[in-house]
């Protein structure tokens with residue numbers, strides 16, 4: 558590793574990576590966009606207790622591969638779809654509000670590496686301004702609070718944010734994207750939370766939690782308890798996972814994860830193809846293997862458990878990956894697209910063996 562010539566950069570950090578210990582300066586960490594190491598005590602203990610530490614350590618522990626992984630920091634065009642600071646409007650019905658740059662722990666594969674654990678000007682500074690935009694867009698039926706993780710904020714702060722959204726009649730649901738059920742399930746024991754969900758209900762909207770379990774080993778007894786309590790409060794729960802090399806690229810593991818989600822009342826919703834994120838693209842599984850894994854998952858689940866879609870969240874839209882044809886082409890369709898006419902349309906590309914993303918396949 559080259560050292561920086563900046564004489565002001567005299568702070569050196571001894572950092573433990575999975576493979577080795579390295580001494581790095583602040584400048585080197587910034588230049589390589591290395592996300593800070595941060596993991597809750599709960600998750601650190603859970604992954605050991607689960608018996609899956611050898612896989613789950615890659616979720617939160619830094620790897621030297623982060624220095625070499627090529628890619629970009631905004632793979633889905635979030636910047637281009639930002640309509641007012643902190644609010645994205647890519648698909649007609651959905652608004653995406655970035656409410657914090659912090660999370661319970663920092664996932665090494667995060668597609669928002671450019672934001673999480675940093676100070677970011679992409680976080681909404683003015684919820685009133687965001688709400689004014691939403692109010693002018695009656696096609697928007699739901700708002701997703703994301704970041705970062707909204708549940709690192711206090712319930713009082715969440716109440717203040719939803720204050721701006723509840724008066725908007727055309728919103729029928731408020732979604733919270735959170736990984737806290739895996740990282741710190743006790744967050745959901747907060748006695749102020751039921752009142753927040755009740756307010757959302759009273760305003761005629763459905764509170765939805767989009768959980769994020771990548772692996773059966775993350776679904777702790779505490780998480781199960783909190784899911785049950787949330788369901789009793791009228792919260793709908795969905796789960797999204799990311800397909801991750803070395804972590805869950807195994808149909809047995811993912812089928813068990815989705816079956817467990819189904820059992821506790823969390824509907825498996827998206828399995829995301831990992832994105833070509835700078836510093837995290839080593840987590841990508843080739844699409845050819847991804848398709849095999851998805852077939853394997855479906856072979857192991859009952860009809861009512863296989864409610865997930867295998868999705869590539871691309872700059873052009875959310876693409877559902879369907880299957881590999883006998884003609885060697887990968888068949889896909891737009892699950893979401895800015896252009897309504899493109900939604901549902903099937904298209905295909907020749908599947909190059911190493912392809913991990915749409916752009917890795919030729920347009921022919």
Ligand code: SF4
Pocket residue numbers: 659660661662663664666667668669673704705706735736
């Ligand atoms: S919890 Fe979500 S936003 Fe936070 S680091 Fe993990 S993937 Fe990124």
